[in-house]
Amino acid sequence: MKDRHVIRHILIIILILILLGFGAYKAGLIARLDDGExxxxxxxxxxxxxxxxxxxxNNNVPEFKEDEIWTSVQESLDQLDSYGRAGTATACIGIETMPDGERGNIREIHPTGWRTDSYDFVYGNYLYNRCHLIxxxxTGDEAIDRNLITGTSYMNRDGMIPxxxxxxxxVKETGNHVMYRVTPVFKGSELVARGVHIEALSVEDGGAGxxxxxFCFNVQPGVDINYANGKNRLSEDDTLLVLWQEGYLNVYPKLDQKADNSSLKRIDAAEAESxxxxxxxxxxxxxxxxxxSLNGANPWNLRKTFTSREDLIARGYTPCGVCDP
Ligand SMILES: [Zn+2]
Known part of the structure; x- marks a missing residue:
């Protein structure tokens, strides 16, 4: 009799542990550990x-398993994890999932790490966009928090939208379907993703189309981002490489290769010297x-330029009395 009691207790404890484990999985706690790796x-x-x-x-080859390729339109959005972060968004996209109208207001959603900082050299000025994963x-998804993350203007416009x-x-040209999977990639407990992993495969023609x-990088040239909380500042990186925009130079980090942004003119190191x-x-x-006198100045307010003296004065700037430029 005693043994049967003990066995029953053990079975109950095991059952409780399984339920707790399942609960943790549902809450994104266990899944997050796997995702982390x-x-x-x-x-x-x-x-x-x-x-x-x-x-x-993976050499640009999408990694859908056979049973992950859906043959009719549907969408799956992971639950937010315990930090409130979006997970993988997956959809089989067809002409029937595409919206007819303009997108509505999504301002009510504040994805993790959300902030409204702006820089004059960032396209659209705001550093961060509410980036749809899909x-x-x-798919016409509007204000769904499981499909939105805090992403830079650069990642959204230069990385994801193309x-x-x-x-x-x-899809519009062929009427075919496309398996599409987007995963925001977070490091540890950071609230802003380092980037998004995007895979796509056309269904009917097995990827021919x-x-x-x-992986699209969640960065913004010229801005240093603290991914733990989204805070950011003008990059302190060397200013060897600078880009020309609307008559002013804007300082970008030193890089080997620049984004091809037609509104900006790249100048080389020799020009930068001038x-x-x-x-x-x-x-x-x-x-x-x-x-x-620039020594105590707020670096966020400084812009290098090779505009002429006359041009600067014409734009309303006055020469410094100390250095007499
Ligand atoms: Zn001066």
Whole structure:
């Protein structure tokens, strides 16, 4: 009799442990640990950002298993994890999933790490966009928190949208379907993703039309991001490489290769050497590079320029009295 009691107790304890484990899995606690390893592998494969918006993963071959290729339109969005972060978004996209109208308001959603900082050299000014994992144009998902992350303007515009467009054009032209899977890749407990992993495969033609596997970097040239909380600041990286925009130079980090952004003109190191003036956009003064009165200035307010003295004055800037530029 005693033994049977003990066995029953043990069985009950085992059952409770299984239920607790399942609960933890549902809450994203266990899944996150597994994801953490997969994410570390992916980040290692993607490597450091080299100035190009994306890196190829697995030689650009998507990694859908046979039973992960759906033959009719459907969508699956992971639950938010215990930090409130979005997980993988998967969809079989067809012409029937695409919205007719314009996207509505998604401002009510604040993805993890969300902030509204802006820089004048960032496209659209705001550093962060509410980035759809699966773009609105593909499935018509609007304000769904499981499909939105905090992503840089650069990742959204230069990294993700060209891939979304390729899928949308293919689906519209052929009427075929595309398996599409987007996973935000977080490091540890960070609230801002390091990037998004995007895989796509056209279904009816077995990938002849659409087939890619990429990692888009969640970076912004010229801005240093604290991925733990989304805080950010003008990059302190060397200013060897600078880009020209609307008459002013904007300082970008030193890189081997730059994004191809047609609104910006790349200048080479020799040209950068010829930069003469530093504008303080707060004081409205301009200085010689190295002026000692720049020593306590807020670096966020400084812009290097090779605009002429006359041009700066015409733009309302006044020469500094110390360095007399
Ligand atoms: Zn000065």
């Amino acid at each position: 997969a994410h570390a592998d992916l980040l290692a494969e993607a490597g450091e950002w080299q100035g190009f918006p994306f890196a190829y993963i 773009g609105y144009q593909l 891939f979304e467009n390729a899928v949308a054009i293919y 659409i087939s890619f596997n990429v 930069v003469h003036y530093v504008m303080n956009i707060s004081s409205g003064k301009f200085h010689l590079d190295g002026c000692k």
